[in-house]
Amino acid sequence: MMLLQLDALMTALLIALFLLLLTTLLPWLISVTSSKSKVVKEELVELVGCPKCGYESSRKYEKGDYVGKVVGTCPKDSNSLIVKAIYVEKHTYAQ
């Protein structure tokens, strides 16, 4: 009977030890399993357009461009084509 009680005590201590380890490692385990993983690719895009006819198209950002810069002529009405916006487009892929 005494032997049985002590074994139960030993088991309880082992369970306590296991729980202690689990609570210590749980945040790490969660962070490892949850960061499965997405690749985010960023691309700098500029929106060019014609202020007169409303023509718009997007293209890759070219160094030295800024919003308001004249970058050519409109294919529709031959007025000035200007950069209307520059922004980062994010594409997410599963790894």
Place this chain on the structure above:
Amino acid sequence: MNGGSEIASYLIVLLFLVSLLMNFTDIPQRIQLHRFSSFVRRKLYTLEEMEVDARRKAIAYMSSTGIKEPSKVLEGFMDNFFLIRPVDMEPTDIIKRFKHLIRVRESSVRDYVRRVLSGAERSVQYSVETVLEIVSVMRLLNKLIRHYLELGLKYNNWILVMQLAIQMPELVEIAKAYRNSLDAFTSGIPIGDSVGPLVAKMLVNWKEPIREISEGTDLYETEVEGRKVYVIKASGPGSNVGWPGEALEKLVEELGGAIDRIITVDAALKLESEESGEVAFGTGAAIGDIGPEKIAMERIASKYSIPLDAVVVKMSEVEALSPLTKKIYEGVVRSYEVVRKIIIEKVRDGGVAVVVGVGNTVGVK
């Protein structure tokens, strides 16, 4: 007694002793102090690496603008050009004093940059100033963190070190945003804070300004459905915020207060539960200024009883400093619609409105 029970007895005694040590001594606090301080140190190394990276980028940019000995220019700027806030115990004319100090500091910085950057155009000069300010802020951030860490360790103040450790991830994010903003400022790409100037530019259909109304601040004129609209924004495409309060004050005085509505547009910090790019409108001056420019707007609006509207695009602090994202650009388009709606619905036909696009105009001419 067998072997198993002996081990159990030892374990019970051990648990009892450990519990005694953990509950009735300051050993746990010492352990925590050690853990938190090593965490802060690790993060501090990361921040210092970022500072070195930012310095490298700043030096490369300054070299490309023709500055000789850029590292000397950087060192001459760091830790200098601080601003002592005016006495607030006696608040009489505090705004006037504050404005004076801000102007004096800005002109000192401008002179310093002008001396080393002779002949460069103004937008490059503004960008060099911003680059120097960013590296200086990163240095200050690192110095402050190291100060509190060493203070905590010196006096065994584990609460101070723990607070610092808890704040470190947020501070690292802010430092990252500053470092990344260098790319935007040196390449001339709009950032999140450029939403105000972008809306202004959309309203005037990307036309040129009619004149410079204040130093580094342009005035535009356009028409929206039969209403005359004056638009104010900082002069671009260099990194510049201009003096929107002073410009508004001048314009309203020039027109003798004959204005039906003033609308301010700016970026606003979002709450964590809010989406980036959300647009909201309300009343007041939408400007993240420390005082003088904002109060100038409020004063001139109340002097002539002109309704003052605010339209904001929500974003995080990191987004405000980083290159403009598509999500926030969509917010810009929505806020442009909101501004037009306010003008059409709240300004009488043939009336006059002023729109102030507040924010950094980097990458937006």
